[in-house]
Amino acid sequence: MIFKQKKIGVISLGCDKNRVDTEKMLAILGAENITNDIETAEIIVINSCAFLENARKEAIETVFDCNEYRRDGKLEKLVLTGCLPQEFISELFEELTEVDVFLGINDYELLPEAIELAYNGERVNFVGKKEKVEKIERVVTTPLHYAYLKIADGCNNFCTYCLIPKIRGRYRSEKIQTLLSEAENLGDVEELILVAQDVTRYGVDLYGKPEITRLIQELSKLDNIKSIRLLYCYPDMITDELIDEITKNEKVIKYVDMPLQHADDTVLKRMNRKGTASEYLALIEKLRAKIPNIAIRSTFIAGFPGETEEQFFNLVDFLKSARLTNAGFFAYSKEEGTPSYNFDGQIDEEIKVKRVETLYAVQKHISRLYLKSFIGKTIEVLADGIDYEKQAFYGRSYLSAPEIDGVVYFNSDGDINQGERYLVKITKADAYDLYGGVVDEFTE
Numbered sequence: 001m002i003f004k005q006k007k008i009g010v011i012s013l014g015c016d017k018n019r020v021d022t023e024k025m026l027a028i029l030g031a032e033n034i035t036n037d038i039e040t041a042e043i044i045v046i047n048s049c050a051f052l053e054n055a056r057k058e059a060i061e062t063v064f065d066c067n068e069y070r071r072d073g074k075l076e077k078l079v080l081t082g083c084l085p086q087e088f089i090s091e092l093f094e095e096l097t098e099v100d101v102f103l104g105i106n107d108y109e110l111l112p113e114a115i116e117l118a119y120n121g122e123r124v125n126f127v128g129k130k131e132k133v134e135k136i137e138r139v140v141t142t143p144l145h146y147a148y149l150k151i152a153d154g155c156n157n158f159c160t161y162c163l164i165p166k167i168r169g170r171y172r173s174e175k176i177q178t179l180l181s182e183a184e185n186l187g188d189v190e191e192l193i194l195v196a197q198d199v200t201r202y203g204v205d206l207y208g209k210p211e212i213t214r215l216i217q218e219l220s221k222l223d224n225i226k227s228i229r230l231l232y233c234y235p236d237m238i239t240d241e242l243i244d245e246i247t248k249n250e251k252v253i254k255y256v257d258m259p260l261q262h263a264d265d266t267v268l269k270r271m272n273r274k275g276t277a278s279e280y281l282a283l284i285e286k287l288r289a290k291i292p293n294i295a296i297r298s299t300f301i302a303g304f305p306g307e308t309e310e311q312f313f314n315l316v317d318f319l320k321s322a323r324l325t326n327a328g329f330f331a332y333s334k335e336e337g338t339p340s341y342n343f344d345g346q347i348d349e350e351i352k353v354k355r356v357e358t359l360y361a362v363q364k365h366i367s368r369l370y371l372k373s374f375i376g377k378t379i380e381v382l383a384d385g386i387d388y389e390k391q392a393f394y395g396r397s398y399l400s401a402p403e404i405d406g407v408v409y410f411n412s413d414g415d416i417n418q419g420e421r422y423l424v425k426i427t428k429a430d431a432y433d434l435y436g437g438v439v440d441e442f443t444e
Helices: 016-029 053-072 083-095 108-119 164-168 176-185 212-220 240-248 265-271 277-290 309-322 349-372
Strands: 008-012 043-048 077-082 146-150 191-195 228-230 252-257 295-302 326-331 378-387 392-396 408-411 421-429 434-441
Touching: 008 016, 016 043, 016 077, 016 108, 016 146, 016 191, 043 053, 043 083, 053 077, 053 083, 077 083, 077 108, 083 164, 146 176, 176 212, 191 212, 212 228, 212 240, 240 252, 240 277, 265 309, 277 295, 277 309, 295 309, 295 349, 309 349, 326 349, 349 421, 378 408, 408 421
Parallel strands: 008 043, 043 077, 146 191, 191 228, 228 252, 252 295, 295 326, 408 434
Antiparallel strands: 378 392, 378 421, 392 408, 421 434
């Protein structure tokens, strides 16, 4: 096939769930064909995100930037895959003539055929040709000591601000055995990070009830998986059974990413979010009572249509009461195709930005006080790499997921190997990161 004779560059945009899709795409294309030097690629594949307007703009700009490589004669074919063509192919195929091949979120296995057709002179639209990706082999693009496992796709929550159900469809779990095979194929993994739009809902569509606890138990039996981290646990689905599993299972990292999105009951209702501020606080206290020192992370949206000053400060007060380990904040994005697009009370961009800044300032103070409590303590750190600017190694404790939380910067008199665990005594803290030195190497 023609594409096997070409250098292929791949660009993955968006979230960690998209990254897993890209890794399966790389396995389909063949690792031997992939180049890290995008400027020398003869074929460029862009796996896009379309969740927010900014993500769509980034994808289009990436197409234009890559198309410039045609000028020196190296780039021959440009492929756009993922969420953007999945939702907007009717507009893109006619207007985005820079792209030779379009595929949607389930069509990656058609890449070889599509590229072949493109080299025969066709512009190819294969969006929606397949119902799911069957591939479980992946070319891992994270550092080899950690990897993501996407356990489901789509979403049934239908939050009024979100395009995901429209783009990705209804919630669809992967079978447990399929996920076990995929996890085994990853090789030795110090940290396996479970992701989905809602990991706590795993299995409802396949097994008639949530089976996230059973999945964790089965994954824990794999010798190559050393630890498991949970992202995107919806509060209404965090059951006592799941809490008990996190508590008792030594392989499960004592960390929960729980997207709450707001903490005013009226705003939550308009968002179509389940639960109330008091229920959220009760759940947080239950988690802390059952799992001492658990790290709890969340995300929130400021400036949702109709959000009053009082409702915004209810969110501020919630943050002060919840004392979360870490949190991310985003200004509401008005997305056409969502119910909230037509809501009354749309808020000025400048006000939204100021509210986000206020939330970050509040959380920064909370996080700083929390991290200072680790000074003088010794914690286990998984080494991720070297920060040459800071002249220090860096890694993550149980407090931190990759790329979204802070890190631990540390020094050592001995050698440090990426992917190994070390005991680090903390000597300093700021609002995001910890600092210290190795006191003893972890041996297993």
